[in-house]
Amino acid sequence: MLNIEIDGKAVEVDHGTTIIDAADKLGIAIPRFCYHKKLSVAANCRMCLVQVEKFAKPLPACATPVADGMKIFTRSKAAVEAQKSVMEFLLINHPLDCPICDQGGECDLQDIAVAYGAPASRYAEEKRVVLNKNIGPLVSTDMTRCIQCTRCVRFLKEVGGMMELGMVGRGEHAEITAYVDKSVDSELSGNIIDLCPVGALTSKPFRYKARTWELTRRPSIAPHDGLGSQIEVHIKDGKVLRVLPREKESINECWLSDRDRFSYEGLNSPDRLTVPMIKHHGEWHETDWKTALEFAAGQLKDITNADGGEQLGVLVSPNSTMEEAYLAKQIAHGLGSSNIDYRLRQTDFRLDGKRMGTPWMGCNIPDLQEMDRILVIGSNLRNEHPLLANRIRKAVAQGAELSLVNPMDDDQLMAVKHKAICTPNDMVNVLAQILKAMSGLQRLSLCLPKSLNDLLETVRVWDNSQAMAESLAGLGKEVDLVSPRTGIFLGNIAQSHPRFTELYSLAEAIASLCGATFGILSPAANSTGAHLVGVLPGEHGLNAKAMLESPRKAYLLVNVEPELDCHHAAQARQAIAEAECVIALTAYKSEALEHADVLLPIAPFTETSGTYMSMEGRVQSFTAVTKPLGECRPGWKILRVLGNTLGLSGFDFDSSEQVKNAIFGGQKPSTVVWNSLNNNLRELIDIQVKIKSNVLQRLGEVPQFQSDAIVRRSPPLQKTRAVQAPVAAMHSQLLTELGLDDGEMVTVKQGVASVLLKAKRDDRLPHGVVRVPTALPVTSLLGDLMGEIEVTRA
Amino acid sequence: MLSQESLAKIDRELTKYPADRRQAAVMSALRIAQDEKGWLSKETVAYVAEYLGIPPIAALEVASFYNMYELEPVGQYKITVCTNISCMLRDSDVIVDHLQERLGIGFNETTPDGKFTLKEGECMGCCGGAPLFHINNKRMCEFLTKEKVDAILEELK
Numbered sequence: 001m002l003n004i005e006i007d008g009k010a011v012e013v014d015h016g017t018t019i020i021d022a023a024d025k026l027g028i029a030i031p032r033f034c035y036h037k038k039l040s041v042a043a044n045c046r047m048c049l050v051q052v053e054k055f056a057k058p059l060p061a062c063a064t065p066v067a068d069g070m071k072i073f074t075r076s077k078a079a080v081e082a083q084k085s086v087m088e089f090l091l092i093n094h095p096l097d098c099p100i101c102d103q104g105g106e107c108d109l110q111d112i113a114v115a116y117g118a119p120a121s122r123y124a125e126e127k128r129v130v131l132n133k134n135i136g137p138l139v140s141t142d143m144t145r146c147i148q149c150t151r152c153v154r155f156l157k158e159v160g161g162m163m164e165l166g167m168v169g170r171g172e173h174a175e176i177t178a179y180v181d182k183s184v185d186s187e188l189s190g191n192i193i194d195l196c197p198v199g200a201l202t203s204k205p206f207r208y209k210a211r212t213w214e215l216t217r218r219p220s221i222a223p224h225d226g227l228g229s230q231i232e233v234h235i236k237d238g239k240v241l242r243v244l245p246r247e248k249e250s251i252n253e254c255w256l257s258d259r260d261r262f263s264y265e266g267l268n269s270p271d272r273l274t275v276p277m278i279k280h281h282g283e284w285h286e287t288d289w290k291t292a293l294e295f296a297a298g299q300l301k302d303i304t305n306a307d308g309g310e311q312l313g314v315l316v317s318p319n320s321t322m323e324e325a326y327l328a329k330q331i332a333h334g335l336g337s338s339n340i341d342y343r344l345r346q347t348d349f350r351l352d353g354k355r356m357g358t359p360w361m362g363c364n365i366p367d368l369q370e371m372d373r374i375l376v377i378g379s380n381l382r383n384e385h386p387l388l389a390n391r392i393r394k395a396v397a398q399g400a401e402l403s404l405v406n407p408m409d410d411d412q413l414m415a416v417k418h419k420a421i422c423t424p425n426d427m428v429n430v431l432a433q434i435l436k437a438m439s440g441l442q443r444l445s446l447c448l449p450k451s452l453n454d455l456l457e458t459v460r461v462w463d464n465s466q467a468m469a470e471s472l473a474g475l476g477k478e479v480d481l482v483s484p485r486t487g488i489f490l491g492n493i494a495q496s497h498p499r500f501t502e503l504y505s506l507a508e509a510i511a512s513l514c515g516a517t518f519g520i521l522s523p524a525a526n527s528t529g530a531h532l533v534g535v536l537p538g539e540h541g542l543n544a545k546a547m548l549e550s551p552r553k554a555y556l557l558v559n560v561e562p563e564l565d566c567h568h569a570a571q572a573r574q575a576i577a578e579a580e581c582v583i584a585l586t587a588y589k590s591e592a593l594e595h596a597d598v599l600l601p602i603a604p605f606t607e608t609s610g611t612y613m614s615m616e617g618r619v620q621s622f623t624a625v626t627k628p629l630g631e632c633r634p635g636w637k638i639l640r641v642l643g644n645t646l647g648l649s650g651f652d653f654d655s656s657e658q659v660k661n662a663i664f665g666g667q668k669p670s671t672v673v674w675n676s677l678n679n680n681l682r683e684l685i686d687i688q689v690k691i692k693s694n695v696l697q698r699l700g701e702v703p704q705f706q707s708d709a710i711v712r713r714s715p716p717l718q719k720t721r722a723v724q725a726p727v728a729a730m731h732s733q734l735l736t737e738l739g740l741d742d743g744e745m746v747t748v749k750q751g752v753a754s755v756l757l758k759a760k761r762d763d764r765l766p767h768g769v770v771r772v773p774t775a776l777p778v779t780s781l782l783g784d785l786m787g788e789i790e791v792t793r794a
Numbered sequence: 795m796l797s798q799e800s801l802a803k804i805d806r807e808l809t810k811y812p813a814d815r816r817q818a819a820v821m822s823a824l825r826i827a828q829d830e831k832g833w834l835s836k837e838t839v840a841y842v843a844e845y846l847g848i849p850p851i852a853a854l855e856v857a858s859f860y861n862m863y864e865l866e867p868v869g870q871y872k873i874t875v876c877t878n879i880s881c882m883l884r885d886s887d888v889i890v891d892h893l894q895e896r897l898g899i900g901f902n903e904t905t906p907d908g909k910f911t912l913k914e915g916e917c918m919g920c921c922g923g924a925p926l927f928h929i930n931n932k933r934m935c936e937f938l939t940k941e942k943v944d945a946i947l948e949e950l951k
Contacts, residue, residue, distance in 0.1 A: 162849065
């Protein structure tokens with residue numbers, strides 16, 4: 001420890017601490033532009049110059065490590081003089097357009113100029129002008145305002161993983177730009193808006209919408225992935241105008257993914273359903289709540305009374321709050337139905353009833369970046385959990401070995417040590433090989449159950465799998481045997497895999513052999529929460545897949561757009577179309593719900609209070625940040641009144657907190673959560689390893705900006721380069737074998753339905769896989785996400 | 795995009811750095827590319843970046859920072875005259891005027907036959923030989939006089 005003194009205050013700091021960190025610790029403000037605690041030190045703005053005893057010149061506080069006995073002065077004559085000069089220098093070319101600048105009012109340059117600058121400028125010369133760049137639909141540029149701090153450049157390089165911006169030219173001609181006419185396509189690009197200390201990079205959707213001081217700021221939780229990022233929603237006149245991250249080091253640090261940041265534009269979509277609607281003789285009619293709920297209750301009662309509760313299917317979106325999920329479950333049970341599920345995109349349910357608890361991530365989010373060896377199975381990380389990918393990227397940058405078993409080789413913008421890119425079907429085989437190699441390495445084959453050992457008998461281990469096992473076991477490295485910093489995770493693709501059970505069991509076995517943390521990366525904001533609440537089929541109940549396979553007479557949909565949110569779009573469409581009664585709680589009018597009978601306008605996350613439970617088991621409640629639009633009502637209220645109207649007991653809640661209390665039985669949520677999170681299986685399930693398959697297999701991935709109803713309706717996100725017209729992508733060899741050309745129209749067929757798509761060459765895919773995205777209107781005629789698929793020339 | 799010969803030269807430069815530090819060779823690689831192509835188009839910069847496995851913008855940052863990389867087409871012979879203090883005191887103005895008159899072009903211009911481009915350079919660290927210019931970043935001509943300039947231009951024609 002070193003003893004130093006800043007402005008006369010003594011402080012003890014670690015070796016290697018910089019002056020600026022020490023000052024921050026003491027709460028002494030040092031002005032800065034280029035320095036950011038999460039980025040590398042550039043020391044190019046010179047705003048943080050301070051005087052240090054025994055040094056003739058002022059030193060940059062951000063780049064000067066402290067030495068024992070150092071005496072630092074941040075407000076001495078020399079320091080003030082330096083700050084004033086730098087401020088004057090920075091303002092030479094900065095335009096005086098604050099009145100029309102979106103950054104005005106929350107601008108570091110403005111604030112620091114007031115605090116440290118001179119009242120007037122001595123320069124009368126013309127200021128330089130820098131042309132604006134179009135870097136995409138999310139970030140707006142006014143490059144004349146740029147002070148070349150390079151925070152954006154460093155962020156995209158160090159955190160985003162891909163240097164998409166750079167500073168070209170030198171001296172007065174230096175400017176920040178993307179390469180020629182490229183856009184910035186990072187899934188974390190919105191963060192450069194927050195990082196920019198001036199108004200050079202501002203939010204395009206928010207441009208000229210409001211001044212910062214007109215906005216009301218309310219905390220909330222991001223609803224689009226399983227991370228539970230903490231956000232701050234900014235509101236003017238009851239309308240959400242922007243979303244910013246709240247700093248939470250253990251979840252989202254100070255970042256936010258573009259999906260969470262810009263999805264709010266979908267809240268103001270013209271698609272919003274604002275009044276309850278009833279279909280009468282095939283025509284939609286607006287109605288009032290009482291009529292709608294009584295009609296809905298009457299329908300549900302008629303069918304369940306006549307045909308029994310089992311004729312009712314309840315599908316709950318994993319983006320629904322725990323309160324909504326709980327009340328939907330109560331209604332299902334009250335009506336005598338145990339057909340309820342939230343796992344809309346899952347296809348393999350053989351693990352049901354075999355689990356010890358609620359599946360979760362297996363560790364906490366920051367643990368990821370401390371890991372030395374990570375195996376990710378079936379996940380397009382950047383697409384599914386952008387900020388989790390960032391944590392893994394950090395681990396990899398610190399030397400962690402990352403292995404991937406995936407049906408596609410998308411660039412994750414980090415170094416991958418080993419990868420097995422194979423068809424979804426072969427992923428099972430690869431895991432079996434890794435398990436066999438691992439059991440050999442650890443001489444632990446005896447620990448595996450006999451049935452599993454027998455299965456592995458016939459498996460031949462390829463070199464690549466052997467290498468992966470060796471990497472995971474840390475062969476030849478010093479490994480902490482008690483808690484080896486190893487993690488094995490199953491992503492979204494693995495969870496909607498037709499042989500999820502095999503992947504899960506094998507991955508769990510591998511993890512137990514090498515002592516790794518084992519977890520599943522929950523796809524949606526409340527997947528883990530919905531499981532905890534018990535939105536699962538009862539003993540004789542049907543799961544999400546079975547409910548659509550053997551259609552029910554009545555459906556209750558909570559936040560679900562069936563053909564976009566379910567694993568088998570065609571089946572979902574048909575089941576809903578043919579049902580006698582479909583009651584949909586939805587925030588949006590949508591084609592997917594054309595066949596419903598009652599539409600009840602539900603409030604999205606900004607307009608309701610509720611609770612999400614993240615993949616790491618963190619229970620986070622939030623309140624409504626604005627009033628519900630039109631006649632919308634919070635989901636928990638609608639379900640409560642529906643329960644009352646149905647005459648069911650146990651629906652006497654006056655607030656969402658009361659519902660939450662009922663969920664946790666009055667106990668502290670953390671107690672309940674820690675008692676229930678458990679990825680272990682009660683018993684080993686009969687699995688098969690070797691299944692030969694020669695048919696073409698679809699890889700039906702959910703594109704990042706199609707993941708839920710809100711995101712799908714956010715115009716800025718839909719304009720990004722990540723959103724492209726769906727294609728049937730396949731390996732060039734497969735194209736040749738099928739006699740197809742890159743770019744020609746092909747008929748893609750699953751079951752009886754087929755759609756026309758453009759064929760696209762994509763050598764990142766294994767042979768035998770046709771990648772056709774799901775959750776899009778165009779592909780909603782198709783079937784199973786990872787089912788058999790036929791491709792022929794159109 | 796680049797000839798086998800140039801790529802071999804770049805490969806040789808790469809051997810001077812650790813295998814996982816290919817970016818370190820970016821300056822040499824850009825120089826070699828410019829030697830072959832005469833100047834660095836955006837395509838050439840992107841190609842070099844791809845060859846080194848670095849983002850194109852990282853290569854462009856370097857290419858746009860240094861004066862000797864040409865981002866616009868130049869003539870066959872690029873003559874860069876030093877006009878800094880030492881050369882100026884030794885009458886570099888006379889050399890500049892003479893060159894401009896002989897070639898009929900100003901600074902940053904190219905003769906219509908595409909042969910010569912004239913550039914203004916900063917101190918080249920050879921003040922002992924002032925006034926001076928260099929040709930294509932490679933050949934330094936010192937102690938210039940009008941006659942000497944004529945002789946050099948004659949030689950290049």
